[in-house]
Amino acid sequence: MNHESSQSTDQPSKQAITPSIDQPDTRTDRSFDAIADHFEKKVYGGLKGDIRLAVLRRDIFAYCTQMSQTLGRPLRILDVGAGLAQIAIELATQGHTLVINDISANMLEKAQANAEIVKKDLDIRWYVCPYQELEEKLAAENNEKFDLIMCHALLEWLAEPAAVMDFFDKHLTENGALSLCFYNPASFDYRNLIMGNFNLLDNTEYKADNKKSLTPNHPVAKEEVESWLEARHYQTILASGLRVFHDYSPLKRGGHNDPEAVIRMELRYSQLEPYKWLGRYLHILATRQA
Secondary structure, eight states, X not given: OOOSOOOOBSSOOSSOOOOOOOOTTOOOOOOOGGGHHHHHHHHHSSHHHHHHHHHHHHHHHHHHHHHHHHHTXXXXXXXXXXXXXXXXXXXXXXXOEEEEEESOXXXXXXXHHHHHHSSSOOOEEEEESOHHHHHHHHHTTTSOOEEEEEEESOGGGOSSGGGHHHHHHHHEEEEEEEEEEEEOHHHHHHHHHHHTOHHHHHOXXXXXXXXXXXXXXXXXXXXXXXXXXXXXXXXXXXXXXXXXXXXXXXXXXXXXXXXXXXXXXXXXXXXXXXXXXXXXXXXXXXXXXX
């Protein structure tokens, strides 16, 4: 969640960042600073958010436990474009060292409030800035490297998403892991096919109103992300779909009336072919082999 503002401080400001006025046909990195409350309610205020976190917890926590045991120490973890940083904060409660970054001061202020609820000391450093400016801050820490870098729901909001791979390469340890969670453009087409929104699919000029809409206009397909990873010699450990059926069910009946059952089935099918590729978001965990 990056970059309509140029503000960069080591600690979140209490003053909201004013987003710049979008120029026609000009792509900029997206910040949710102006709609932080709407983001929190829309993304994490219901079952959709619960499903998202359940899949990410399963994928990431098991791997971190295994990696920490292998290394014999807590992990150094970076969360880029962290937003509300739920997964990062939970990893900190497990004893890992976290650096949490987002361009939005308002989003990180909410994340810090959540971290303060935890009744224990957490090893977290917070940086409010675009990820491009995070480079300078990490260089001041002797070009700090991380065992795991998480980048969740950020790629689709970057003006130049492929460029972030250079940043990852610089700051990932030799055998570190990269956790990429991103909006699946195939899910947009599939959902609108189910809903009968053929006129929308026929409209090649369609753009969501991103003043409040959380549907990205420039998502990256899984094939593109996979090509970045392959070109840089990453090996995919796992791939999961987030919300592989929940969003496609306009009529809620049977098991859909039981949130726990929905999450259980989402977890079951999230890593199964072909269902996982229908997820509204995709999660890829990959390591760079030395």
